[in-house]
Amino acid sequence: MSLRAFAQTAPNLSGASADSMSKLGARGADVSGFRVLDKSDADLASDYADRVLEKVRGKWYPQIATLQQAAKSQRGTTLVAFEIHGDGSLSKLTIAESSSLHSLDEIAKHAVASSAPFERLPDVSSKKHLRLQMYFGYNQPISVEAPICGGPNWGAHLPEGGTIYTAGKGGVQPPHASYSPDPEFSEEARKAKFGSAVTVAGTVDEAGAFTDLCVVRAAGIGLDEKATQALRNWRFQPATLAGKSVPVRIVVETTFRLY
Numbered sequence: 001m002s003l004r005a006f007a008q009t010a011p012n013l014s015g016a017s018a019d020s021m022s023k024l025g026a027r028g029a030d031v032s033g034f035r036v037l038d039k040s041d042a043d044l045a046s047d048y049a050d051r052v053l054e055k056v057r058g059k060w061y062p063q064i065a066t067l068q069q070a071a072k073s074q075r076g077t078t079l080v081a082f083e084i085h086g087d088g089s090l091s092k093l094t095i096a097e098s099s100s101l102h103s104l105d106e107i108a109k110h111a112v113a114s115s116a117p118f119e120r121l122p123d124v125s126s127k128k129h130l131r132l133q134m135y136f137g138y139n140q141p142i143s144v145e146a147p148i149c150g151g152p153n154w155g156a157h158l159p160e161g162g163t164i165y166t167a168g169k170g171g172v173q174p175p176h177a178s179y180s181p182d183p184e185f186s187e188e189a190r191k192a193k194f195g196s197a198v199t200v201a202g203t204v205d206e207a208g209a210f211t212d213l214c215v216v217r218a219a220g221i222g223l224d225e226k227a228t229q230a231l232r233n234w235r236f237q238p239a240t241l242a243g244k245s246v247p248v249r250i251v252v253e254t255t256f257r258l259y
Contacts, residue, residue, distance in 0.1 A: 027068060027073050027139050028073075028075065028138075028139035028140050028141060028142055028148075029137070029139075029140045029141070029142050029148050029215070029218040029220065029224070030060075030061070030064050030136075030137065030138055030139065030140070030218065031135075031136075031137040031140050031196075031218045031219055031220025031221070031224075032053065032056075032057060032060065032134060032135060032136050032137065032196065032218075032219065032220075033053065033134065033135055033189075033194045033195060033196025033197075033219050033220070033221065033223070033256075034049055034052070034053050034132050034133065034134045034135075034194065034195060034196065035132065035133045035134075035135075035192070035193050035194045035195070036049065036130070036131070036132060036193075036195075036258075037081070037131040037132060037133055038131055046122075046257070048119070048121065048122055048130070049130075049132060049195070049257075050197060050255055050257075051118075051119060052084070052115070052118055052132065053134070053196065053197060054197070055115045055118065056111050056112055056115045056134065057111075057217065058115075059110070059111040059112075059114045059115050060107065060108070060111035060136065063107045063110065063111065064107065064138070067103065067107065073139050074099075074101050074103070074104060074138060074139065075138055075139040075140065076099030076100060076101050076104045076137075076138050076139075077097070077099055077135060077136065077137045077138070077140075078095065078097065078098065078099040078104055078105045078108040078109075078135070078136045078138075079095070079096040079097035079133055079134070079135050079136075080093070080094070080095060080096060080108050080109055080112055080133065080134050080135075080136065081093075081094050081095075081096040081131070081132070081133045082094070082112055082131075082132060082133075082134075083129050083130070083131050083132075084118050084121065084129060084130045084132065085121070085128060085129050086120060086121045086128050086129065087117070087120055088116070088117040088118040088119050088120050088121070089116065089117050090112070090113065090116035090117065090118070092131075093109065093112060093113060095108075095109060096133055099138070104136070104138050107136075108134070108136035111136070112134065135194065135220075137220050140218075140220055143224065143225050145224075145225045145228060145229065146214075146215050146218070146224035146225045146227070146228045147213075147214045147215065148214060148215050148218065149201050149214035149215060149216050150214075153249055154201035154214070154216060154249060154251065155201055155212075155214040155216075156201070156203060156212060156249050157212050159247075162247070163246075163247075164203055164247050164248065164249050165239065165241065165246050165247065165248045165249075166248060166249065167239050167248045167250060170241070171241055171242065172239055172240070172241050172246060172248060173239055173240045173241070174239055174248070174250075175204040175208070175236040175237060175238055175239040175248060175250065176236060176237045177234060177235070177236050178208070178235050178236060178237055179233070179234060179235040180234050181230055181233055181234070182230060182254075183223075183226040183227050183229065183230035183231075183254055183256075184226050184230070185223075185226065185256055185258070186221060186222025186223050186225070186226050187222065188221045188222040189219075189221045189222055189223050189256065190258070192221060193258055194221060194258075195255075195256050195257045195258055196219030196220075196221075196223055196255075196256055197217065197219065197253055197254065197255045197256070198215060198217065198218065198219045198223055198224050198227040198228075198253070198254050198256070199215070199216040199217035199251060199252070199253045199254075200213055200214070200215055200216065200227055200228055200231055200251070200252050200253075200254070201213070201214055201215075201216050201249060201250070201251050201252075202214075202231065202249070202250065202252065203247050203248070203249050203250075204236045204238060204239060204247065204248050204250060205238070205247045206238055206245040206246065206247055207238065207245075208235050208236040208237060208238045208245075209235065209236075210231055210232060210234040210235070210236065213228050213231060213232060215227075215228065216251060217253075219256065223256050226256075227254045230254070231252060231254070234252075
């Protein structure tokens with residue numbers, strides 16, 4: 001299992017505008033992740049599978065926003081299996097498990113197909129391909145422990161008469177994590193052998209506490225709750241403006257890997 005977390009000074013999420021993600025936050029959670037089908041491919045997966053997930057999500061989210069605009073907020077989960085060859089080309093793309101809704105299945109399948117070609121496989125194995133299965137959960141129930149971001153500024157709740165700054169703009173110096181415990185893997189994800197990445201937005205206040213957390217990009221299967229639970233315990237050296245501590249909104253991504 002590998003857990004990686006890092007803070008971004010400002011939200012910068014490829015393939016998903018702040019407006020589209022805000023609209024998605026008004027519905028249930030749209031969750032996704034992957035499973036390496038051959039354990040012997042674990043040496044190939046590592047960071048590579050994370051990058052595949054990021055690229056596919058960049059194609060998937062805009063399609064969900066279009067679906068929602070058509071007043072079709074269906075709920076379901078689609079599993080898509082596929083193979084990536086050494087040169088990054090795609091083959092054997094199939095629906096491994098249907099959501100029973102054609103539109104949801106097609107969006108998931110198209111997100112993978114339109115992401116190809118992928119990067120070349122890393123030269124760490126004699127194997128010539130990587131077999132993955134990705135899950136795409138639509139409009140899933142939202143946990144109280146891991147609310148989905150909605151509204152402007154990535155779900156920030158502004159203090160009355162106050163301001164939340166953006167690190168790196170207007171002379172605001174970014175915060176620095178001084179205590180950053182890793183989250184645990186959820187039992188549900190462990191049993192299903194799925195990995196994913198959870199992106200969480202939060203406010204680092206003047207005292208260095210990480211507050212007002214919400215999920216920007218969700219993984220589901222208990223990983224969102226594990227990520228937010230750990231991040232609430234993070235502590236920072238606060239952001240500063242002209243030498244004075246100020247609150248800032250940042251994004252943290254946590255990656256969950258079984259291998």
